[in-house]
Amino acid sequence: MRPENYQARSHPPSHEYELNFGPNHPGIEGNYALKVKLHGDRVLEARADGGYLHRGFEKLMEQRLWIQNIALVPRICVPDPSPMELCYSMAVEELCGLQVPERAQWIRVMQLELSRIAAHLFTFGGHAATTGMYSTLFWGVADRDRVLDLFEEFTGGRVYSIYNIPGGVRRELPEGFLGRVSATLDYLESRLADYDNLFFTNQVFVERARGIGVMSQQQALEWGVTGPNLR
Template sequence: MRPENYKPVQHSASHEYELYFGPNHPGIEGNYALKCVLSGDVVQSLRADGGYLHRGFEKIMEERLWIQNVALVPRICVPDPVPMEETYARAVEMLGGLEIPKRAQWIRALMLEASRVCAHLFYFGGHAATMGMYSNMFWGVTDRDLILDIFEEITGARIYHMYITPGGVRRDLPEGVLDRLSKVLDYVESRLPEFDNLFFDNAVVINRATGVGTLTTEQALSWGVTGPNLRACGLPFDVRRDDPYLIYDELDFDIPTETAGDAWARTLVRREELLQSIRILRQIIATLPKVGGPIRCALPNPLAWNVPAGSVYARTESSKGELGFFVVSKGGAKPWRVHVRGPSSMHAVHVLERLGPGSRLEDVAQIMFSLDACPPEVDR
C-alpha cells in the first residue's frame, strides 16, 4: 500500500494488535509485507501483502518480440535469474520444435548450477541474518561474488545475464573459464568448514531454527510445496530428476533430503544441495571440452519470427523450487500469453500464511527466509 493511502484503523479494545511487517524491513527479502495480527508476540494470523515489486512482466511479454523477452525474464528473480532464462527459452524451443545443440545444453546446465550455488550462498547468509547474525551474510555474499565474476566472464554481465536465448546461448565460453570456475568451486568447497563453524554447527543457530516453521509431509504435499522445501520434509522430488531437461539425465547427482520439515531442515538440505551442485559442475567442467559444435541452432530473423501456434508448460528446478512457464503462441511474432509459476509464489503466500499463525514474531522473518520466498518473483 502506498503510504498516502494508509488510513489508521480504530480497532475496538482487544488483546490483539495488527503489525505491518515490511514492506521495508531488514528481515524481509525484497519489498514485501506481512500483515500480522499478534497477541503478545505470538502470531494469530498472517496475511501476505505483495505487489511492491510488481512490474507486470507477464503483460509486457505479450507486447514484445520473442527474442526481446530474453532481456526481461531474468529480472523476475534477482537472486536466481538463470532458471528464468532457461525456462522461457526452453518453452519457446518446445513451441518452435527447435533442437538445441549439445554444447549449448551443457553450457546452460553449467549456468543453472552455478546460479544455484550463488542462490544457496545467498540463502545461508540471509537465513542467518534473520536471526541477527550478519557475518554469515557477508561471507555468503563475498563468496557468491566470485561466481558472479565467472558469470561476468561468460555472459558479460553479473546478475541479469540475458545469456540463454531460445535456440541455445549467445556466446561460447571464453578461454580458460572452466579452469577458473574449477578454482572457484574448490574455494567455495573449502569455505564450507568455516561456514560449518560459524553457522551449521552453531548451537545457538540450531536452537533458533529447529522446530520453527515446521511443515509436515502431508501439509507440504497438499499445500503445493516444491523444491528444497519439499525435500526438507523427506520427499525426494526434483524436476531435474523426475522431468529432466537439457542433459540432466546424463549427470550423476543425489537428491538430498531431510525429514524434520522445519527451518533448520530446509537450510541443511540446501547445504547438501550446494555440494551436489558443485559435484554436477565438476562433471560439466570435465565433459564440456569434449562437447564441440555450435552454441545455438539456426533461428529466423528475430524481428520477423513467428513461433508456431500452440501452448507448452516448461518446468525447471530452480534453487527455490519448481519454476514453470506456460507459454501460448498464436503463431505470431510475440507471445500471446506467458504465465510464470514463480517457485516461491506458493511458499511466500499460501504456505507462509498457513505456517505463520502460532509462531513467534521473532521467527516470522526466519520462516519466510527459510522458505526462500522471493518477492520479485511472486509479484512478477
C-alpha cells in the same frame, strides 16, 4: 474552544495482536508484506500481499518482440535470474519446435547450478543478518562474488546474464573456463565447515530457528515448496 480531557481507556486483556511484517524489511528479499496475527510468539494467521512486487511483466512482454523479452524475464528474480531466462527460452523452443544442441543443454545446466549456488550464498547470508550474525552475511556475499566473476567471464553480466536464447546459448565458453569453475567449486566446498561452525550449528541460530515454520513432507509437496526448504 476548551481543552478536551483525554484519559487512557481500558481494554479487556488480550494476548492476541496483529503485526505488519514488511513491505520493507531487512529479512525480506524484495518488497513483500505479511499481516500476521499472533498469540505471544505463535503465529495464528498470516495474510500475504505480494502486490508490492507486481510490475506487470506479462503485459510488458505482450508489447515487445519475443527476442526483446529475453532481457526482461531475468528481472523477475534478482538473486537467481538464470531459471527465468531458461524457462522463457524453453517455452519459445517448444512453440517453434526448436532443437537445442546437447552441448548447449549441458552449458545451461552449469549456468543454473552456478546461479543456484550464488542465490543460496546470498539468501542464507540474509537470514544470518536478521539474527545479528553479520559475519555470515559478509562471508556469503564475498564467496558469492567469486561465482559472479564466473558469470561475468562467460556471459558478460554479473547478475543479469541474458545468456540463454531460444535454440541454445549466446556464445561458447572461454578457453580454460571449466578449470576455473572447478577451482571455484573446490574453494566453496572447503568453506562449508566454516559456515557450519559460524552459522548452521551456532547455538544462537539453532535456538532461534528450532520449531519455527515447521512443515510436514506432505504439506511441503502440497504447497509447492522447492529447493533447500523441500530437501
